[in-house]
Every structure is written in C-alpha cells, then in structure tokens.
Amino acid sequence: MTGKKQLMIEPSWCKGCGICVAFCPREALELMNGKVHLKDADSCVLCGMCEMRCPDYAIYLKNAEE
Amino acid sequence: MPSDLIHEYMRIDHLPHIWCAGCGNGTIMRDVAVALDELITDPEFALTRDQVVIVSGIGCSSRAAGYMDFNSIHTTHGRAIAFATGIKLANPRLEVIVLTGDGDASAIGGNHLIHAARRNIGLTVICFDNLIYGMTGGQYSPVTPHGDKATTAPYGNVDRPFDVAKLAEGAGASYTARGDIYHVRETIDIIKQGIKHKGFSLIDVYSTCPTYYGRKNKKGEAVDMLKWQKENLIPVSKYYTLSEQAKEGKLVIGPLHHSNYPEYSAEYAKIIEACKEAKKGK
Numbered sequence A: 001m002t003g004k005k006q007l008m009i010e011p012s013w014c015k016g017c018g019i020c021v022a023f024c025p026r027e028a029l030e031l032m033n034g035k036v037h038l039k040d041a042d043s044c045v046l047c048g049m050c051e052m053r054c055p056d057y058a059i060y061l062k063n064a065e066e
Numbered sequence B: 001m002p003s004d005l006i007h008e009y010m011r012i013d014h015l016p017h018i019w020c021a022g023c024g025n026g027t028i029m030r031d032v033a034v035a036l037d038e039l040i041t042d043p044e045f046a047l048t049r050d051q052v053v054i055v056s057g058i059g060c061s062s063r064a065a066g067y068m069d070f071n072s073i074h075t076t077h078g079r080a081i082a083f084a085t086g087i088k089l090a091n092p093r094l095e096v097i098v099l100t101g102d103g104d105a106s107a108i109g110g111n112h113l114i115h116a117a118r119r120n121i122g123l124t125v126i127c128f129d130n131l132i133y134g135m136t137g138g139q140y141s142p143v144t145p146h147g148d149k150a151t152t153a154p155y156g157n158v159d160r161p162f163d164v165a166k167l168a169e170g171a172g173a174s175y176t177a178r179g180d181i182y183h184v185r186e187t188i189d190i191i192k193q194g195i196k197h198k199g200f201s202l203i204d205v206y207s208t209c210p211t212y213y214g215r216k217n218k219k220g221e222a223v224d225m226l227k228w229q230k231e232n233l234i235p236v237s238k239y240y241t242l243s244e245q246a247k248e249g250k251l252v253i254g255p256l257h258h259s260n261y262p263e264y265s266a267e268y269a270k271i272i273e274a275c276k277e278a279k280k281g282k
C-alpha cells in the first residue's frame, strides 16, 4: 500500500485561494493565472499538506500508476 | 478526476461546490469525509455507510448535506437538530450527524441545540463556525465577537458572543470539542471522537468566511485567516504546557468536555422494553 505517490492537480476545480501555496512546507507550488501550478516538482516531497487544506479538492496525492 | 476519497464520499456531479475561494466549509466537509472513512474502515468500530445520516439546516455551510454521498437530508433553517432527533429516535442504530452553521445552530436553532444537549441524545453536531451569517450577506450571528463589524453592525457589534461549545456543555452535552481549518488532523480526530461518543456531541469548528467576516473585519485573505489560526489556536496537548503569559490571547482546540451521562434513545428504549414486559405480565 505504500507505493509511490504522485501529485495531481484538477485546474478546473481550483479557485486560486492560495492556501496550498502558503502552507506547502517546501514552497513547491505557485499561482499562475489564478490557478495552482507545480513550480518545482523536485522539491515536492509528496507530504500531502496541500491536499489536506485545499477547500476545493483540486490538489491531491494519488498512487502512481505502474 | 478528484481523489479516491472525494470520489468515494462526495456526489462529484455536484462539484466543484458553490463556496467562495478560500471558504473553510470545503475543508470541514473533507474532514467529516475522512473521519467517516476512517470509522468505516476500522474493523473495531465497524460503522457501515448505510448507518450514516447527514442532516443539515440552511446556510452556506448547510449545503454540505447535498454534496456528501450518504443518506442525507437538507432541512429548514435552525431545525436540523429537530429533524435529527426524530431520525435517531426512529432508528437508534443510525449515526446521525448534523452539519450546521453558527447562526443555524445558535440563533434560530438555539432552543433545539440546548434541549438536544439537555436530553443528551446521541447526535454529533458539527458547527461550521465562521462567526457570521454567510448566506444572507454578512449579518452578525450570536457568536460574532463583541466590537466586530457585520452588515447589521456597521459600527461594531454591541452584543457579547456565545461560545457554542460552552453553551452546549452548560446545557448538558456529554462531549464537546473545538477544531479549526488549519489543524486538520486534530479536527478529524475530534470529529471521530464525537461520532464514537454515545451521547450528544458538539464539535465547534472555527471556519473562515473571507467574503463577509474577513472583508468586513479587515482580516485579509483566506491565507491570512489560516495563519491567524495557526498562531492563535493551540492544540490541547501543547496549550497546557504554555506559561500563563504565553497563553494570553490564545485559544485552546481539541476535546473540551467529556462525561458518560446516559444517552437518551437508549433510555427511551428501556422504557419501551419495560412497558412490553409489563403488558406480557398482565
């Protein structure tokens, strides 16, 4: 069950509130044209803080496909 | 495609929800879904999905009952607890969860709240406490802090606020707790405890309404409101280790009150059984 995760974004659900950007411990996210954008994939540690606090369920971790 | 959790427990054809950008309602609704998922998948508690009933009143927050994919009923303003009481008494096996706003619960629905607490009926009431009436445009509610601004208090609120958790405790609730939007894990845990608790549980979750409360009171954007929560709302485990000076201006979150006073529907069932026995004996 502890397979590799990947960060997923559903731009059509993002309202651009910036909560995930502000509380990402690695500053891996940014807002671009009012939507969340993964600025730096290498610094994302897949901690899931963004998923936990996104009020719109627009960013989350998913088990990576083989 | 949303996450598996959202896919499993929300009516995704109704999403994205109508709440404003940065509104805390979406976070609390997710917390409830995670809490239920953890109880459904916990073999010891063995909650079934069909046992869960979500009841809401009217307000921005009360829209949650429409989004959550469980047995659900969206009722009238202030009356969610009254409907929930009927549902629980009709079938005490059900886990009846009320999702309500601070106005819904403590203004128009205040009498239902105190009497459900007094009876200690086994409901779990989760108050989405954004300190204002969101849906109708930012009027003050009974929990709006003294001095704060609202559409109906342009010069500052004259009233003293209710503390909904203390109000419920004073009226007889046997479990009360406070959560927020920032401390997600802690808030999920108290929602789980509230659901597991047999008697009346009141979980007061400090939410954010950036659109009305935030804007009228110059609290900044949603991010600023969450930063305020991070700095000023302190989990119980840490709060009691702080010096008196460090506690100044801070509020405690987590479980607040717990007792094992008998639950109402179980007491009611005993009367039904006693009457049946008496009839047999005739």
Ligand SMILES: Cc1ncc(C[n+]2csc(CCOP(=O)(O)OP(=O)(O)O)c2C)c(N)n1
Binding pocket: B058, B059, B060, B061, B062, B077, B100, B101, B102, B103, B104, B105, B108, B128, B130, B132, B133, B134, B135, B136, B141
């Ligand atoms: C009987 C009745 N009175 C008044 C209203 C108008 N009304 C709708 S929602 C609401 C207040 C909502 O505030 P709250 O419960 O705090 O929820 P929020 O919208 O902030 O989530 C009011 C007064 C109504 N719908 N029904």
Ligand code: SF4
Binding pocket: A013, A014, A015, A016, A017, A018, A019, A020, A021, A035, A036, A053, A054, A055, A056, A057, A058, A059, B022
């Ligand atoms: S928290 Fe959610 S809605 Fe807000 S900016 Fe991030 S992804 Fe978008």
Ligand code: SF4
Binding pocket: B018, B019, B020, B022, B023, B024, B025, B060, B061, B130, B134, B135, B208, B209, B210, B211, B212
């Ligand atoms: S008005 Fe306030 S409570 Fe209602 S959806 Fe907007 S931010 Fe949320």
